[in-house]
Amino acid sequence: MHFSIPETESRSGDSGGSAYVLRKEYGANVLxxxxxxxxxxxxxxxxxxxxxxxxxxxxxxxxxxLLGSSETFNSFLRRAQQETQQVPTEEVxxxxxxxxxxxxxxxxxxxxxTEDVLEAVAAKLDLPDDLIGYFSLFLVREKEDGAFxxxxxxxxxxxxxxxxxxxxxxxxxxxxxxxYWDSAYDDDVMENRVGLNLLxxxxxxxxxxxxxxxxxEQHRQLKSLQExxxxxxxxxxxxxxxxxxxxxxxxxxxxxxxxxxxxxxxAGNSELSLQLRLPGQQLREGSFRVTRMRCWxxxxxVPLPSGGTSSPGRGRGEVRLELAxxxxxxxxxxxxxxxxxxxAIMMSICLQSMVDELMVKKSGGSIRKxxxxxxxxxxxxxxxxxxxxxxxxxxSPDASRESMVKLSSKLSAVSLRGIGxxxxxxxxxxxxxxxxxxxxxxxxx
Numbered sequence: 254m255h256f257s258i259p260e261t262e263s264r265s266g267d268s269g270g271s272a273y274v275l276r277k278e279y280g281a282n283v284l285x286x287x288x289x290x291x292x293x294x295x296x297x298x299x300x301x302x303x304x305x306x307x308x309x310x311x312x313x314x315x316x317x318x319l320l321g322s323s324e325t326f327n328s329f330l331r332r333a334q335q336e337t338q339q340v341p342t343e344e345v346x347x348x349x350x351x352x353x354x355x356x357x358x359x360x361x362x363x364x365x366x367t368e369d370v371l372e373a374v375a376a377k378l379d380l381p382d383d384l385i386g387y388f389s390l391f392l393v394r395e396k397e398d399g400a401f402x403x404x405x406x407x408x409x410x411x412x413x414x415x416x417x418x419x420x421x422x423x424x425x426x427x428x429x430x431x432x433y434w435d436s437a438y439d440d441d442v443m444e445n446r447v448g449l450n451l452l453x454x455x456x457x458x459x460x461x462x463x464x465x466x467x468x469x470e471q472h473r474q475l476k477s478l479q480e481x482x483x484x485x486x487x488x489x490x491x492x493x494x495x496x497x498x499x500x501x502x503x504x505x506x507x508x509x510x511x512x513x514x515x516x517x518x519x520a521g522n523s524e525l526s527l528q529l530r531l532p533g534q535q536l537r538e539g540s541f542r543v544t545r546m547r548c549w550x551x552x553x554x555v556p557l558p559s560g561g562t563s564s565p566g567r568g569r570g571e572v573r574l575e576l577a578x579x580x581x582x583x584x585x586x587x588x589x590x591x592x593x594x595x596x597a598i599m600m601s602i603c604l605q606s607m608v609d610e611l612m613v614k615k616s617g618g619s620i621r622k623x624x625x626x627x628x629x630x631x632x633x634x635x636x637x638x639x640x641x642x643x644x645x646x647x648x649s650p651d652a653s654r655e656s657m658v659k660l661s662s663k664l665s666a667v668s669l670r671g672i673g674x675x676x677x678x679x680x681x682x683x684x685x686x687x688x689x690x691x692x693x694x695x696x697x698x
Contacts, residue, residue, distance in 0.1 A: 327410040334415045335364060347414050349374050349390065350428045352455035353644045357429070363414050367407045370414075374429055379638045380447045386620065387442050388451070389432035392416060395424045400462060402503050405599050406432075406606075430455060433620055434521055434607050436492045443485060450641035453484045456491045457644040459499075464519070466495040476647045496521060500603060505594035509539060518592060520603040523611060525578075527592075541580055543607050544691045547587060549578035551601045576600045581690075601685065608687055 335342070342364045349357045349370070359373040367390055375385045390413060393401040407413055407427070417425050431442070431452065442448035459465045460475070467475070471494060478487040491497050499521030507516045507527060517528040525541045552575050574597035582588045594600065613620055 330410040331364070331366060331412060334412050334419075338415050338419045340415050340418075345414055347417075347427070350426050351451065351641065352428065352430055352458040353642065354458075355454070355642050357639055361414060364412060365414065367409055367411050367413055370427075371429075377639050378447050378451075378641060380451070381445055384442060384445055384448050387431055387433055387438065387448070388429055391428045391430055393426050393428050395426055401426075401428060403500060403596065403599060406602060431498070432606075434498065434523065434610055435614065436498055436522075438620060439488065439492065443488065447641060449484055449488075450643070452488055454641055454644050456488060456497070457647065459497075460491070460647060462501075464499060464501045465491065465497050472647065472649075479646050482643075496526065498522065499526065502594060502596045502600065505592060505596070507590065507592045509590050516592070518594065518600065520600065520607070523607050525592075525600070525604070541578070541590065543604060543687070544611070545581040546604070546687050547579045547581065547690050548687055549576060549601060549604060549685050551576055551597050574598065578604075605685065 334340075340363050342362055344360055345363055346358050347361050347370065349359060351357065357374055357377055359370065359377050361370050361373050365373075371385060371388065371390055372382075374380075374390075375382070375388075380388075390407040392404040392407055394404055396402055404425070407416065413427055417427055429451070439452060442452055456465070457479075460467055460472075471490070475487060475490060478490065496519055499519040501517065501519045504515060504517050507514050507518075507529075509516075509527060510529075510531070514529055514531075519526040519528070523543045525543070527539045527541070528536060529539070530536050553572050554575075555572055573593060574595055575591050575593050576597040577589055577591040579587050579589050592600065610620060
């Protein structure tokens with residue numbers, strides 16, 4: 254998210270004031286260092302540099318569960334979005350897409366945050382209140398071929414209308430998609446007609462995109478169930494398929510199983526899956542279970558221009574994001590694996606949500622969210638409701654899609670070359686410890 258920085262800042266209500274309040278509330282050791290201000294007027298380049306520093310600061314604070322739940326911080330971010338884009342509070346129409354491309358138009362306020370918009374969409378579709386927490390809103394970019402590239406999951410502090418309109422491009426959309434990873438929670442959603450239709454539409458769409466891996470025989474069975482309008486049976490069969498309910502990211506680069514290896518990363522079922530092709534070999538897949546990740550972190554860097562040195566007169570390179578995680582390859586052997594991708598922060602958020610879900614399930618809790626309501630207000634109900642359209646029958650499977658084999662039955666048997674510890678310039682506060690990490694023995698691998 255991008256914020257422009259005003260030329261002058263006051264102590265009350267600005268980014269510096271919010272940082273001061275957060276430090277007072279949580280202690281100086283909890284917060285990362287706040288970017289210092291200069292007394293004199295800033296050049297355009299310095300303004301841009303400060304904006305980037307503030308953005309990095311806010312992202313760092315937002316990824317901390319304790320600070321991310323701070324109303325002080327969230328209220329500042331909500332106010333900053335609206336003031337920076339100079340958007341007055343007024344009622345507007347906002348378009349939200351379902352996974353099958355169906356458009357849902359809702360009336361919201363420009364100042365409505367993510368939960369408010371999610372509630373409005375649920376009301377429009379007649380989705381019960383107790384199922385709203387099973388779904389989330391995502392900001393996506395629609396590519397030329399019609400496929401969606403996921404930018405991020407809209408967070409609680411965001412104002413969806415401001416987030417999507419500030420990008421000033423028609424290719425950015427807001428999409429409704431289920432927010433949980435464990436398919437066992439499908440049972441709760443499928444008991445409701447609207448919930449069933451949303452899951453069914455998403456699953457058909459994921460199969461058509463090639464996100465869910467389907468053999469020709471499985472494809473024939475699924476299409477037969479579609480023709481019989483057996484949606485629950487269709488979903489039961491889909492649940493058994495590889496990558497059901499996964500989120501797929503754009504092609505990127507990893508150092509597994511060798512340096513600069515082109516991969517496609519998918520997240521789901523408490524794991525990160527890496528699809529790759531080694532020279533002269535069939536398409537393969539390696540899986541990393543989240544319970545074997547001791548910790549992970551996202552780092553950013555700006556590659557130096559050719560020649561290895563940077564000067565004020567030269568243009569700056571694009572920021573490169575990396576997700577690095579320390580993985581238990583075998584008993585007593587941890588190894589760092591690094592994925593370089595513009596979607597690294599989104600991958601990190603997926604990992605954290607999978608861990609959160611595992612911990613909630615382990616404690617016997619429920620993923621149903623306690624949704625906040627507006628102070629002094631009530632949930633606006635839609636005057637007209639909209640049904641979820643049934644998607645068309647599955648098309649014939651793409652003959653160009655290859656079957657995939659597991660990279661190895663044991664990751665410890667894979668030769669990992671070119672994998673080193675990530676750069677040590679990141680502080681310990683940048684590392685996300687994994688409370689779901691499990692020590693395992695060789696027999697478990």
